[in-house]
Amino acid sequence: MTKVDVGDAITQAHHEEWARVVASLTRRFGDLDIAEEAAAEAFATAVERWPADGVPPNPGGWLTTAANRKAIDRIRRESKRGDKQKEAQLLCDDDPPEPLGAIDDERLRLTFTCCHPALALETRVALTLRMVGGLTVPEIARAFLVQETTMEKRITRAKVKIKAARIPYRVPSAEDLPARVSGVLAVLYLVFNEGYLATGPGADPVRHELTAEAIRLTRLIRVLMPQDGEVAGLLALMLLTEARRTARVSGSGELVTLDEQDRGAWDAALIAEGHRLVRERLAARVAPGRYQILAAINAVHTSARDIRDTDWSQVVALYDQLARLDPSPIIALNRAIAVAELDGPEVALAAVDHLEDKLAGYHAYHATRADLLRRLGRSQKSRAAYDKAIELAGNSAETAYLTRRRDQLG
Amino acid sequence: MQYLVSVIDDADRIAEWAKEEADDTDGLATPDEMAAIDAFNDRLTADGHWVFAGGLAAPSTATVIDNRDGAGLVTDGPFVESKEYLGGFWVIEAPDLDVALKLATEGSKACNRKVEVRPFL
Numbered sequence: 001m002t003k004v005d006v007g008d009a010i011t012q013a014h015h016e017e018w019a020r021v022v023a024s025l026t027r028r029f030g031d032l033d034i035a036e037e038a039a040a041e042a043f044a045t046a047v048e049r050w051p052a053d054g055v056p057p058n059p060g061g062w063l064t065t066a067a068n069r070k071a072i073d074r075i076r077r078e079s080k081r082g083d084k085q086k087e088a089q090l091l092c093d094d095d096p097p098e099p100l101g102a103i104d105d106e107r108l109r110l111t112f113t114c115c116h117p118a119l120a121l122e123t124r125v126a127l128t129l130r131m132v133g134g135l136t137v138p139e140i141a142r143a144f145l146v147q148e149t150t151m152e153k154r155i156t157r158a159k160v161k162i163k164a165a166r167i168p169y170r171v172p173s174a175e176d177l178p179a180r181v182s183g184v185l186a187v188l189y190l191v192f193n194e195g196y197l198a199t200g201p202g203a204d205p206v207r208h209e210l211t212a213e214a215i216r217l218t219r220l221i222r223v224l225m226p227q228d229g230e231v232a233g234l235l236a237l238m239l240l241t242e243a244r245r246t247a248r249v250s251g252s253g254e255l256v257t258l259d260e261q262d263r264g265a266w267d268a269a270l271i272a273e274g275h276r277l278v279r280e281r282l283a284a285r286v287a288p289g290r291y292q293i294l295a296a297i298n299a300v301h302t303s304a305r306d307i308r309d310t311d312w313s314q315v316v317a318l319y320d321q322l323a324r325l326d327p328s329p330i331i332a333l334n335r336a337i338a339v340a341e342l343d344g345p346e347v348a349l350a351a352v353d354h355l356e357d358k359l360a361g362y363h364a365y366h367a368t369r370a371d372l373l374r375r376l377g378r379s380q381k382s383r384a385a386y387d388k389a390i391e392l393a394g395n396s397a398e399t400a401y402l403t404r405r406r407d408q409l410g
Numbered sequence: 411m412q413y414l415v416s417v418i419d420d421a422d423r424i425a426e427w428a429k430e431e432a433d434d435t436d437g438l439a440t441p442d443e444m445a446a447i448d449a450f451n452d453r454l455t456a457d458g459h460w461v462f463a464g465g466l467a468a469p470s471t472a473t474v475i476d477n478r479d480g481a482g483l484v485t486d487g488p489f490v491e492s493k494e495y496l497g498g499f500w501v502i503e504a505p506d507l508d509v510a511l512k513l514a515t516e517g518s519k520a521c522n523r524k525v526e527v528r529p530f531l
Contacts (some may be wrong), residue, residue, distance in 0.1 A: 116507075118507060118511065164529050164531070165510075165527075165528075165529040166411050166529065167506070167507045167508075168507065172508070176508075
């Protein structure tokens, strides 16, 4: 086996086995910190040994055994020092053993613990990327543009709270499950959006490593909870969005809006997979949640050969359905964008202007107004709205696009 | 595992209470709130979660002692002026945070106030 092959095998094992190793060690030793450190050491040992010894036939088994040894070593070291650590409360798991099924996967326990509502959202995101995703602390710190020491502290604090407050290591009960799953999905969607709509002056407009990681983790949750409609919906939404990623930013780093994108550059395989999931949910005939509706909207967009071919009445109907679930002004804004295509910019502008109180600080509100005013030939007002949108936009590709549009006004 | 469930009362409500019911030494809760708290306490006891609970008199009744240097300094009033005060507390027994949070959610409803859940060491 060549060096490259071994490298690939280690990367693959890391993707496939990290969460499993951390989850099973957490179950065995009742301590996230021990599990995380031992898993990291086991992978480091693999990086050292596999190039010389060869990739073991069962990499997951090898890594779990190695990590178990590392954990036991650490516990022995600490008990020799008389460290109180060894007597620390185990993460509790008082459940009787459940029948083995997808839902009982240890990785699901790990995910629910990392996404526990008693932790702050930013903490849940960091902890999930570390424990379930296997990203290193410096990688997570870079992804969220914070100092490494800040991120390290955030994760350490979370582990301490989980242990001290006894956040349980288990899949929530059936009655709590919907709310808790939606908490997990919120974390994954946040990771995806941070990649897709990357903010920060120095940041790349799209950070593929984050969108890819979010999709990978959502796929994992989908495998673990194949019956959950919202999990399927979120995965479809991500795939249909990711499919347009390369067409969405031009060679010069400028945002390309949906109407101007080269649809031939969209990823046909991702679109096909996304459409399959949307069809599966439609066939289920269960009232869809927000991710399923958002996925359906994206399915309409990605089914059209060009912008004129888009079934806008369907898009507006889906936004109406979404607004009934979530009457947020951002959904009303997106609905108005579709209304502009169906009933014209005048009607849309009236709807958008209603949202000023709630969205005056949101760049997309001003960008939408600017575009509608431009289409209505009201250049002066349009320019002012572009100025405001540029001032508020955080994404570099979006700023470049808005600036060009403004400067093209007569 | 034991958790402290602190009942958070806001200063405005306490000021309001002081104006209206200055003579009432029953405490800060209304009769309806007291009835709901009693019912909740009975449930805690029946389900084996009860350890201890108590309501506190107004912050203005507090006295601060500082005897760190042996001087036994006595000061009138709460040790820090704040927008929110501890109005009372429960100590509950629960196997994990999920159970504690569920109980605290009911407790918050019963006493009609925010609560904070903290584990004992």
